[in-house]
Amino acid sequence: MTTTPPDVIRCAYAELVVSDLKASREFYVDVLGLVVTYEDDQAIYLRAFEEYLHHSLILRKGAEPALAVLAYRVRGEGELDVAEAYYRELGVEVRRVPAGTTRGIGEAVRVLDPLGFPIEFFYEAEHVERFTQRYDVHGPGALSRLDHFNVNTPDVPAARKYYEGLGFRVSEDIVDDEGTVYAAWMFRKPTVHDVALTGGAGPRLHHIAFATHERHQILHICDHLGAVRKSDQIERGPGRHGVSNAFYLYVRDPDGHRIEIYTHDYYTGDPDNPVISWDVHDNQRRDWWGNPVVPSWYTEASRVLDLDGKLQEVVERTETKEMDVTIGADGFSYTRADGADQGFKLGEQV
Numbered sequence: 086m087t088t089t090p091p092d093v094i095r096c097a098y099a100e101l102v103v104s105d106l107k108a109s110r111e112f113y114v115d116v117l118g119l120v121v122t123y124e125d126d127q128a129i130y131l132r133a134f135e136e137y138l139h140h141s142l143i144l145r146k147g148a149e150p151a152l153a154v155l156a157y158r159v160r161g162e163g164e165l166d167v168a169e170a171y172y173r174e175l176g177v178e179v180r181r182v183p184a185g186t187t188r189g190i191g192e193a194v195r196v197l198d199p200l201g202f203p204i205e206f207f208y209e210a211e212h213v214e215r216f217t218q219r220y221d222v223h224g225p226g227a228l229s230r231l232d233h234f235n236v237n238t239p240d241v242p243a244a245r246k247y248y249e250g251l252g253f254r255v256s257e258d259i260v261d262d263e264g265t266v267y268a269a270w271m272f273r274k275p276t277v278h279d280v281a282l283t284g285g286a287g288p289r290l291h292h293i294a295f296a297t298h299e300r301h302q303i304l305h306i307c308d309h310l311g312a313v314r315k316s317d318q319i320e321r322g323p324g325r326h327g328v329s330n331a332f333y334l335y336v337r338d339p340d341g342h343r344i345e346i347y348t349h350d351y352y353t354g355d356p357d358n359p360v361i362s363w364d365v366h367d368n369q370r371r372d373w374w375g376n377p378v379v380p381s382w383y384t385e386a387s388r389v390l391d392l393d394g395k396l397q398e399v400v401e402r403t404e405t406k407e408m409d410v411t412i413g414a415d416g417f418s419y420t421r422a423d424g425a426d427q428g429f430k431l432g433e434q435v
């Protein structure tokens with residue numbers, strides 16, 4: 086690559102296609118407590134309490150639930166030309182979209198990136214009221230901001246190289262002693278990640294994560310889902326991650342899109358931030374307390390649209406899959422590496 090990459094600040098918004106706006110509104114607004122910036126009978130624009138840009142999540146009504154856009158904010162209008170030149174040199178589809186193509190967002194560059202994801206780069210966006218201290222409207226489960234995207238892609242090293250080309254750095258990864266890479270977490274903002282690369286059939290969206298400030302907000306969301314008899318929307322957790330050290334919860338929206346609620350990862354902003362590499366057989370890598378990862382978390386993810394809104398085919402992963410070497414694989418996972426306590430917690434049950 087001769088051209089320099091666009092100066093990405095952070096992950097900024099996602100657009101999800103949902104089949105039933107009313108059911109989705111009950112989930113994202115009534116349960117998760119996101120703030121509605123604007124809504125009509127086709128779409129709902131949502132933001133979390135610390136956010137002052139128009140939205141960080143768009144729910145758009147459509148027949149096929151899928152990811153429509155993952156958007157990154159760049160450091161200025163001038164970065165749009167840089168993005169356009171960079172992706173043209175990559176030889177992928179590049180489109181310049183005029184201001185207002187997306188409500189609340191200025192001029193943008195949209196690409197179908199080398200991993201098959203519809204990615205948007207923008208700077209200008211409409212400012213709306215920041216609810217940081219509007220404690221009169223914060224619910225007990227208040228979400229503070231969008232934190233990261235997690236994408237399924239078959240070849241993690243190739244995806245890592247592409248994102249390193251964009252100036253992202255790795256904070257943590259999961260590997261085995263043959264050098265297979267199962268996942269990597271990469272950042273531009275000084276936290277553990279803006280994007281996580283999870284080895285698997287792709288392009289698929291694994292999840293979108295919002296941050297809260299406190300663990301009790303996550304616990305309230307669980308209690309709220311129990312109270313409305315929607316506990317089946319709790320997929321995994323609450324728990325403490327090994328990777329990232331964040332306290333977490335995964336919930337599934339009415340269309341199956343996975344949302345993570347996440348708090349308390351760590352600062353990564355110094356140039357010599359140490360990379361943490363986990364052994365895929367370490368039982369505490371994905372849950373610090375050694376609780377098993379439910380199979381659906383490994384197998385299910387959202388389909389992805391191309392720039393014309395058409396569902397894309399997925400490419401299977403050819404390297405070994407994490408689920409195949411851990412869940413149900415007695416003796417292939419450990420709590421203590423000395424082998425004294427072999428066996429995944431589910432070991433004898435699956």
Ligand SMILES: O=S(=O)(O)c1ccc(O)c(O)c1
Binds near residue numbers: 294328370
């Ligand atoms: O399950 S992991 O501890 O690997 C993990 C860490 C951070 C995340 O954001 C995540 O989704 C999953």
Ligand SMILES: [Ca+2]
Binds near residue numbers: 413415431432434435
């Ligand atoms: Ca077993």
Ligand SMILES: [Fe+2]
Binds near residue numbers: 235281292
């Ligand atoms: Fe995550």
